Amino acid sequence: MVALVIGVVSIVFQILVWSGSIIPSWDIITPIWLFFLGHILFLLVVSPLLGTYSYLIKVEALNLAERSEPPLKFLVRKLPTLMFTAITWIIPSVAIAPSPLFYLSIASASISDYDGLNPIIESYNRYMEDWKRKLRNIPRDHLTVVVSSLIGIVAFVIMNNPIGRLIAIVSCTVPIIIILSIVREVSEVWINWGLKLCPMCKTWNPLEAVYCRNCGLRFKY
Numbered sequence: 420m421v422a423l424v425i426g427v428v429s430i431v432f433q434i435l436v437w438s439g440s441i442i443p444s445w446d447i448i449t450p451i452w453l454f455f456l457g458h459i460l461f462l463l464v465v466s467p468l469l470g471t472y473s474y475l476i477k478v479e480a481l482n483l484a485e486r487s488e489p490p491l492k493f494l495v496r497k498l499p500t501l502m503f504t505a506i507t508w509i510i511p512s513v514a515i516a517p518s519p520l521f522y523l524s525i526a527s528a529s530i531s532d533y534d535g536l537n538p539i540i541e542s543y544n545r546y547m548e549d550w551k552r553k554l555r556n557i558p559r560d561h562l563t564v565v566v567s568s569l570i571g572i573v574a575f576v577i578m579n580n581p582i583g584r585l586i587a588i589v590s591c592t593v594p595i596i597i598i599l600s601i602v603r604e605v606s607e608v609w610i611n612w613g614l615k616l617c618p619m620c621k622t623w624n625p626l627e628a629v630y631c632r633n634c635g636l637r638f639k640y
């Protein structure tokens with residue numbers, strides 16, 4: 420369901436961008452401006468939805484449906500964190516090597532339920548710890564996303580006609596399917612990687628947590 424919403428939002432967004440509807444003036448269209456619209460603004464809009472998708476994967480995987488907050492409530496509560504996370508990693512994630520950090524941060528905000536700087540810190544720690552084994556495919560899949568989007572931008576700029584616009588809309592929308600599959604993979608890895616249920620208050624905590632983030636119970640001695 421959320422995946423469907425993300426798909427529809429992506430298509431509408433890309434049509435708005437590449438048909439020129441939200442470009443203030445055709446005189447200022449440059450590849451950088453198009454990159455800003457198609458990549459940066461796009462991820463800002465879509466990241467909170469991706470976080471909600473990740474959250475729902477957790478709810479499903481851990482059978483939390485009856486005692487978890489509704490997706491919309493989660494989305495509203497997590498909006499600042501997920502947008503902040505997106506802003507932090509949008510530029511670095513164009514470089515392929517650190518690209519898992521973007522997806523890991525989304526998982527940290529949504530699955531570990533961290534806020535503020537903590538998703539950045541936790542994702543970085545997990546990335547440094549074991550990403551090559553656990554997230555080996557992410558840079559390759561993310562490269563496909565970047566290349567496909569670039570093809571769209573190049574087609575738009577070089578052809579400068581309705582066919583170029585159509586190619587741009589398609590090349591920039593299709594990667595959302597890959598992005599969704601990456602978010603699913605990272606979320607599943609994250610859940611297997613480390614969540615533990617606090618024995619005192621039944622709060623889920625990351626595996627490496629020393630204290631319960633809800634009741635403060637000490638896990639490790």
Ligand SMILES: [Zn+2]
Nearest residue numbers: 617620631634
């Ligand atoms: Zn607890």
